[in-house]
Structures are given as structure tokens and as C-alpha cells.
Amino acid sequence: MDVNLVLRSTRVITPEGTRPASIAVAGGTIAAVLPHDAEVPAGARLEDVGDLAVLPGLVDTHVHVNDPGRTAWEGFWTATRAAAAGGITTLLDMPLNSLPPTTTVDHLRVKRDVARTKTHVDVGFWGGALPDNVKDLRPLYDAGVFGFKCFLSPSGVDEFPQLDQDRLAASLAELAAFDGLMIVHAEDPHELAAAPQKAGAAYTDFLASRPPAAENTAIRNLIDQARRLRARVHVLHLSSADALPLLAAAKAEGVRITVESCPHFLTLTAEEIPDGATEFKCCPPIREAANQDLLWQGLADGTIDCVVSDHSPSTADLKTGDFASAWGGISSLQLGLPAIWAEARRRGHSLEDVARWMSAGPARLAGLDRKGAIAAGRDADFAVLAPDAAFTVDPAGLQHKNRVTAYAGKTLHGVVTATWLRGERVYDRGVLTEPGGRLLVRGD
Numbered sequence: 178m179d180v181n182l183v184l185r186s187t188r189v190i191t192p193e194g195t196r197p198a199s200i201a202v203a204g205g206t207i208a209a210v211l212p213h214d215a216e217v218p219a220g221a222r223l224e225d226v227g228d229l230a231v232l233p234g235l236v237d238t239h240v241h242v243n244d245p246g247r248t249a250w251e252g253f254w255t256a257t258r259a260a261a262a263g264g265i266t267t268l269l270d271m272p273l274n275s276l277p278p279t280t281t282v283d284h285l286r287v288k289r290d291v292a293r294t295k296t297h298v299d300v301g302f303w304g305g306a307l308p309d310n311v312k313d314l315r316p317l318y319d320a321g322v323f324g325f326k327c328f329l330s331p332s333g334v335d336e337f338p339q340l341d342q343d344r345l346a347a348s349l350a351e352l353a354a355f356d357g358l359m360i361v362h363a364e365d366p367h368e369l370a371a372a373p374q375k376a377g378a379a380y381t382d383f384l385a386s387r388p389p390a391a392e393n394t395a396i397r398n399l400i401d402q403a404r405r406l407r408a409r410v411h412v413l414h415l416s417s418a419d420a421l422p423l424l425a426a427a428k429a430e431g432v433r434i435t436v437e438s439c440p441h442f443l444t445l446t447a448e449e450i451p452d453g454a455t456e457f458k459c460c461p462p463i464r465e466a467a468n469q470d471l472l473w474q475g476l477a478d479g480t481i482d483c484v485v486s487d488h489s490p491s492t493a494d495l496k497t498g499d500f501a502s503a504w505g506g507i508s509s510l511q512l513g514l515p516a517i518w519a520e521a522r523r524r525g526h527s528l529e530d531v532a533r534w535m536s537a538g539p540a541r542l543a544g545l546d547r548k549g550a551i552a553a554g555r556d557a558d559f560a561v562l563a564p565d566a567a568f569t570v571d572p573a574g575l576q577h578k579n580r581v582t583a584y585a586g587k588t589l590h591g592v593v594t595a596t597w598l599r600g601e602r603v604y605d606r607g608v609l610t611e612p613g614g615r616l617l618v619r620g621d
């Protein structure tokens with residue numbers, strides 16, 4: 178295939194480091210990463226973005242699109258527009274909050290049919306592991322889901338019940354037979370039941386109701402199960418830094434476990450959350466600043482593999498009330514990159530680190546071999562970033578269907594000026610093209 182596009186920048190973030198380069202693109206694929214002054218082949222278009230940074234398109238493996246069924250909360254159209262505006266070129270949809278949930282092959286078909294014409298970025302699907310669908314796991318995997326999500330405590334929606342330890346073992350044993358990945362909401366229901374449950378507006382009461390012990394115990398049990406069954410598991414949305422030594426030891430021992438954390442745990446703190454501010458409610462909760470410092474250490478030393486949004490919006494009315502009754506979920510799809518970059522740069526990290534945490538890491542988790550790096554043979558997915566530009570978050574500027582967000586009024590660093598998907602510019606300074614995303618199937 179002939180090179181039809183050359184994207185040139187003095188700051189291209191490659192797996193080997195940041196360098197001036199010209200990225201040659203042919204048919205939606207990166208053909209070569211050439212020197213900055215490489216000659217542009219005849220017939221190819223040159224896009225020179227000067228000193229703007231070019232990152233591999235971000236991969237967000239934790240997004241609740243809620244479509245169909247709870248489309249008042251979000252939907253494929255709005256979620257993928259927000260993703261494109263945030264430099265994300267691939268998202269994986271969580272199996273719950275949509276109706277139906279992605280727990281059978283028929284349900285997956287329904288979801289794919291709804292998504293097909295609406296996606297502005299590439300979209301794949303996680304399946305769901307429920308107490309009664311072990312027989313559905315293999316067929317779902319063969320139909321192309323990237324792995325399976327389960328809860329160990331109530332999920333927040335009745336149609337997606339949690340697994341107890343015996344059911345978790347049964348599902349993990351089934352997955353181990355075909356080397357499937359289980360991604361786990363790890364909070365222990367017994368620890369939660371033992372914690373003080375005090376409804377009200379005080380954030381400290383909410384925090385006390387979801388203690389670190391709930392995460393630590395669930396993760397300890399998960400490590401034991403993964404070791405015993407030789408299963409492949411992933412800890413979703415780690416908030417408790419207490420669990421990091423456990424996780425690091427398990428990894429060193431060879432247990433097949435990976436870990437993600439989220440922008441809200443890494444950039445927001447319990448100390449700054451006003452009472453009654455339920456836009457900050459999520460489970461597990463945002464913890465104290467000292468805990469956050471340890472999470473950053475976990476990122477720096479590689480115990481935490483990736484940073485993904487856990488974008489989980491609802492309608493504004495469901496985010497009202499007190500901390501016990503409000504919907505638990507933070508809306509951040511479009512803001513993850515500038516939120517993380519603002520904090521990362523303050524802590525002395527580089528854009529190469531950010532690309533590792535938000536693109537290469539999640540791509541590796543999901544087995545998306547064509548995504549996650551600016552290298553020959555990968556999809557020509559790029560986020561073009563003005564790294565030093567600051568902006569204040571105005572919810573009116575978000576593409577999310579519901580604009581309640583914990584980041585309102587925050588000053589963040591890094592403005593996404595353009596997003597490229599398989600060699601096409603799908604976002605350009607506030608303007609989105611028609612949907613050109615693909616539905617991804619595991620193994621394709």
C-alpha cells in the first residue's frame with residue numbers, strides 16, 4: 178500500500194522515546210516512523226503539527242456506555258464523540274448498565290447492532306460474568322468479547338448480581354480453560370457490611386462506609402484464587418494504596434494479575450471534596466492525599482499497569498441526594514488525558530509515561546496488538562496535544578450526554594487539538610467528523 182499521509186512533529190512519543198519524526202501512514206496503518214526531515218513520498222499529504230506532541234491514540238478499557246437501555250445516561254454517539262475529543266481512539270464498553278447487559282451472545286449482538294453506525298472511535302466489548310452464566314462465557318469469548326467483568330459486591334444495578342467466592346472460582350476455572358481474562362470490581366461484601374453505614378451529606382461518612390479493608394481483602398482473595406486456578410485476572414479501579422505491596426508481591430511471584438487506577442483517584446483527594454458534592458461519589462471512593470501519593474509510586478514502579486477512566490455517568494437527577502443514595506460513578510471520558518498529564522508533569526513524569534499508562538498499557542491488557550504505540554504495523558491512531566496549554570473545565574464544553582463532572586472548574590494541562598483514527602482526522606479543534614469507528618473483535 179502506498180503512503181498517503183505523513184504526520185510530522187518535533188515531539189513524537191514512540192516506545193523508544195520522544196523524538197522529531199515523520200510518521201508515514203498507508204491505508205490507515207503506520208508504514209514507518211521516519212526522520213523528521215524525511216522526504217514526503219509523491220502523492221502523500223503532509224500534516225506538519227510543528228511542536229505539538231503526537232501521542233499514540235489513547236485506549237480506554239473502562240467505559241460505561243449504557244447503550245441500549247440507559248441511554249439517558251450516555252450512549253455510543255455521545256461517548257465516542259467525547260472519547261475522540263479527549264484523544265481516545267479505542268474504548269472498551271463495560272457489560273453493565275446497558276439493558277441488556279453483555280452476558281450472552283444474543284445480548285452482545287444487540288449491543289453491536291446498536292453501536293454499529295454510531296461510533297466515532299473504535300469500540301470493543303467486555304462480557305459479564307454472573308452467578309448463572311458460566312455456560313455463556315466460552316461462546317461470548319468466541320464471539321469476540323475481550324474478557325469478562327465481575328463484581329464481588331453489589332454492582333448498583335439489579336440485573337448484574339455479584340459473584341461470591343465459590344461462583345468466582347467456578348467462573349475463573351471456566352476462563353482458565355481458554356485463557357480468558359477476568360476483570361474484577363474488587364470490594365469485599367463482608368468488609369463493606371461491617372463498615373459504618375451512615376447516610377448523609379458528609380464525605381467522611383461515605384469514605385468510612387467503603388474502607389480500604391474492603392479492597393484489600395477482596396484483592397487478597399482474588400490473588401489466592403488466581404494463583405490456585407492459574408487464572409488471568411485484572412483489578413479494576415484500584416483506590417486503596419494499601420493493596421500495592423500485595424499486588425507487587427503477587428506479580429513478582431508469577432501470579433497473572435494486572436492493575437488499573439483512574440484519573441479521579443490520581444488527581445482528586447478526599448480532603449478537597451465538599452460535603453454534599455455527590456458528583457465525586459464513586460465506588461471504591463476517592464481517598465486521602467497520602468493514599469494518592471502512594472498510588473503514584475505504584476504507577477512509577479510498574480505495580481499499576483494502566484490508567485483508564487471508569488467513565489460512569491448518569492442523569493443529573495440521579496447524582497443528587499446524599500452520598501448513600503446518589504449514583505456512584507464519575508464522568509471523565511473527555512478529561513482523562515489532561516487530568517492525568519496535569520498531575521503527572523507536576524510530579525516529574527513525562528508524556529512517555531502517560532502514553533505507557535493510557536495507551537500501551539490498556540492495549541496490552543486487552544490484547545489489542547494493533548493499538549497502543551506509534552510504531553510500524555500499528556493502526557495510525559494519534560492524539561495531538563498542546564502539552565503546555567492550560568484550560569479550565571467548563572462542563573458546557575463536554576461531549577458527554579450528561580455534563581455533571583467532578584472536574585468542573587478545575588484547571589488542567591494539555592489541550593487535545595486533533596485526534597486521528599486509522600489515518601483519518603476524526604477530531605479537529607472542537608469539530609468532529611461523521612462516525613467512522615469500527616467494532617473490534619478480540620483476535621482480529
Ligand SMILES: [Zn+2]
Pocket residue numbers: 239241271487489
Ligand atoms: Zn466501572
